[in-house]
Amino acid sequence: MPPQPARGVLAVVGSAAGGVESLRDGLVLPALARGRRVAVTLTPTAARQLRPLGEIDRLERATGLLMPAEPRLRPAARGPLSRRGRRPGCQGPAGAVRW
Numbered sequence: 778m779p780p781q782p783a784r785g786v787l788a789v790v791g792s793a794a795g796g797v798e799s800l801r802d803g804l805v806l807p808a809l810a811r812g813r814r815v816a817v818t819l820t821p822t823a824a825r826q827l828r829p830l831g832e833i834d835r836l837e838r839a840t841g842l843l844m845p846a847e848p849r850l851r852p853a854a855r856g857p858l859s860r861r862g863r864r865p866g867c868q869g870p871a872g873a874v875r876w
Contacts, residue, residue, distance in 0.1 A: 784811070784812040784813055785813060785814070786813070786814045786815070786816060787808050787813045787814070787815045787816070788816045788818075789804065789805070789815060789816070789817045789818070790817075790818050790819075790820070791817060791818070791819045791820065791823045791827075792819075792820045792822070792823050793820060793822035793823040793825075793826055797819075797823045797826060797827065798826065798827065798830065798832065800817070800832075800836070801832060801835055801836050801839060805817065805836060805839055805840065806839060809839060809840070814840075815839075815840050815842075816840065816842055817836055817840060817842070817844050818844065818845050818846070819833070819844060819845070819846040820846070821846060821847065821848050823846070824844075824846030824847075833846070
């Protein structure tokens, strides 16, 4: 029997608020069994809890997707921002007009 097309994507953000260790068995696998595509993102704290248990690898194998869990760079690490929240030289719609 050919595989059935996915019935939509379920996007999940797992945090360390409690219960994240049961995310795979309690939510991801049942959703996959119902034909959903599941994309999981973890907070850095949740990733630190799940990595020693091997759950991140299991979740990635189950979903077929990589799991982002590292924090993004803060704006200060990307470059200075002006007082209006734009990087110098960036011309957005409001930045193109000088009053």
